[in-house]
Amino acid sequence: MGDVNELILSKAGSNVELIPEIAKHLISSGGKRLRPMLTLACADMFGYEGKGHVTLAASVEFMHTATLLHDDVVDESDMRRGKLAARKLWGNQASVLVGDYLLGQAFKMMVDVGSLEALRILSTASAVIAEGEVLQLGAAKNIATSEADYLRVIEAKTAALFAAAAEVGPVIAGQGEAMKQAARSYGMELGYAFQLVDDALDYGGSSADLGKDVGDDFREGKITLPVVLAIARGTDADRAFWKRCLEGEDIADGDLEQAIELLKKYDALAETVERARAYGGNALKALETLPAGPHNDALADAVAFCISRVS
Amino acid sequence: MGDVNELILSKAGSNVELIPEIAKHLISSGGKRLRPMLTLACADMFGYEGKGHVTLAASVEFMHTATLLHDDVVDESDMRRGKLAARKLWGNQASVLVGDYLLGQAFKMMVDVGSLEALRILSTASAVIAEGEVLQLGAAKNIATSEADYLRVIEAKTAALFAAAAEVGPVIAGQGEAMKQAARSYGMELGYAFQLVDDALDYGGSSADLGKDVGDDFREGKITLPVVLAIARGTDADRAFWKRCLEGEDIADGDLEQAIELLKKYDALAETVERARAYGGNALKALETLPAGPHNDALADAVAFCISRVS
Known part of the structure; x- marks a missing residue:
């Protein structure tokens, strides 16, 4: 991971000052680097000896x-990883453009690696992620969003990149379909688990503690699984409450507490975490097909880490 | 070009309804398709017989x-090509995300073609364009922008894609360095000419007619070559005027007319067009290295077309 971090910092450079400033703000603000770790482990586990996996891992992080x-x-x-979001510090305009720059750099780095198959996998993920985000725009502020709609969104916006990050490992290591499919499946299931845990954490997790970063999704009118479950089980009065807060964005003092109360009442947080555990179990299952050893163990630890964030 | 248009419309599709809606709004609103035409002509002029140039041309347009x-x-x-801008119809959010989707699709299509060299050229252009836009953000609202600063911006934000669009023609047709360099140089020079003409047109062109689309750059505080030239030649009072309007965005009735008056007084529009002609001449010069014939003639016509928009 040291090589990946070094490459990330060097490729975030540009003669245009604002670019490294913004990129480094975000890159050095302590992301978990989970996705690039998947790429490294999924190549190293096959004894891959080149440097291509480092470059692909850095592209994935970009x-x-x-x-x-x-x-x-x-x-x-307004906030990202406990710091002011880049858009609050440098504006929306710079955030859009620096994002575009990083995407361009990501593709340049993939081209450097020279694997058309890895390029196909990652460029497809890039289009799918954007599709998922557009889908989420449509689902936001719509309390009629079904569980299936919701899963479609998180598969595209989160799980697809985890899947691609893992799959390019065996690809660069020259493995066949079975290994690629197992790595992809591991990444996809982990991605689902990761997103569900994130969604539960946004309401304080299964313990529903009111931490400092709680309630962003609620305030932004995002319909996540805990909410979908609570709405499905709620009364007409509950639905009216969710409708006012999430569709109408008419949120008063005490509404977040009321929302968490409802999520607890209908077991929606605990059940979201339960589903995350199930996806995590599927990820572990996929690991059985991949070579045993320390990299396989690290990938199993990643699953445990994701789930542990919430429990 | 019929094949390119067909591919563009089919690849702008998605199950997520909003995506084709927005993409088609923009794609069908009568862009000039100048960039994909460069790719086609620069491949066809070498007798290229495959379909890869059509796919690359469509990626360039995406x-x-x-x-x-x-x-x-x-x-x-607010406006784009005489229609309401997508962001006014569907919002900034959807515009950002659908742009991301089209970029992802563009890379997927390039991967389909399978030329790593074309991928390298186009992914580099993608990063450079974003760099140019960030650079322009910094230059905007700064009347101290020099001519060199300005040229650096337009090379990155406009000329780089023209250059890449042309260069991938000989690349896909399997040509050597000399032909690739000539095509790249043609595209780059044409790109400069194109942008300078655009900048002059934004103030009504050399005749300085007040058409309906005049003054956008002025209202957005953009520092373009006509303004750079007029500021360099102006009095202190003129500088105060430009500073108020472009840096302070304090624009009153009659200010646009006053700006055009100053641009005419200091020959700034005529000289901008003169420079565009010179870049156009360089583009024609680069064509001499490329094979003669109907495609070379079409590329020469593209230069004439660009310049004719303003005179």
């Missing part, structure tokens, strides 16, 4: 960082 | 369309 920059603009978010 | 969507958000523009 794609992710570009998405974060654009997401914050789209969601009008 | 990259351009994605840039337009993001530009309108960044510039807060």
Whole structure:
């Protein structure tokens, strides 16, 4: 990961001063680097000896960082990873453009690696992520969003990049379909688990503690699984409450507490975490097909880490 | 070009309804398709017989369309090609995300073609364009912008894509360095000419007629070559005027007319057009290295067309 971090910082450079300034703000603000780790482990586990996986891992992180920059603009978010969002410090305009720059750099780096198959996988993920975000725009502020709609959104906006990040490991290591499919499946299931845990954490997790970063999704009118479950199980009065807050964005003091109360009442947070655990179990299952050893263990630890964030 | 248009419309599709809606709004609103035409002509002139140039041409147009969507958000523009800008119809959020989707699709299409060299050229252009836009953000609202600063911006934000669009023609047709360099040089020079003409047209062209689309750059505080030239030649009072309007965005009735008056007084529009002609001449010079015939003639016509828009 040291090589990946070094490459990330060097490729975030540009003669245009604002670009490294914004990129480094985000890159050095302590993301978990989960996605690039998947790429490295999924190549190293096959004894891959080149440097291509480092470059692909850095591209994956750039794609992710570009998405974060654009997401914050789209969601009008003020905070990201406990710091002011880039758009609050440098404006929406710079966030959009620096995101575009990082995406361009990501593709240049993939081209350097020279694997058309890895390029196909990652460029497809890039289009799918954007599709997922557009889909989420449509689902936002619509309390009629079904569980299936919601899963379609998170598959595209989150799980697809986890899947691609893992799949390019065996690709660069010259493996066949079975290994590529297993790595992809591991990444996809982990991605689902990761997003569900994130969604539960946004309401304080299964313990529903009111931490400092709680309630962003609620305030932005985002319909996530806990809400979908609570709405499906709620009374007409509950639905009216969700409709006012999420569709109408008419949120008063005490509404977030009321929302969390409803989520607890209908077991919506606990059940979201339960589903995350199930996806995590599927990810572990996929690992059984991949070679055993320390990299396989690290990938299993990643699953445990994702789930542990919430419990 | 019929094949390119067909491919563009089919690849702008998505199950997510909003995507084809927005993409087609922009794609069918009568862009000049100048960039994809360069790719086709620069491949066909070497007797290229495959279909890869059509796919590359469509990718180039997608990259351009994605840039337009993001530009309108960044510039807060209301109009694009005489229609309401996508961001006014569907919002900034959808414009950012659909731009991202089109960029992802563009890379997928390039991967389909399978030329790593074309991928390298176009992904580099993609990063350079974004760099140019960030540079322009810094230059906007700064009347101290020099002519060199300005040329650096337009090389990156406009000429680089023209150059890449032309260069991938001989690349896909399997030509050597000399032909690639000539095509690139043709595209680059044409790109400069194109942008300078655009800048002059934004103030009514050399005749300085006040058409309906005049004054956007002025209202957005953009520093373009006509303004750079007029500021360099103006009095202190003139500088105060430009400073108030472009840096302070304090624009009153009659200010645009006053700006055009100053541009005429200091020959700034005529000289901008003169420079465009010189770049156009360089483009024609580059064509001498490329094979003669109907495609070479079409590329020469493209130069004449660009210049004729303003005179």
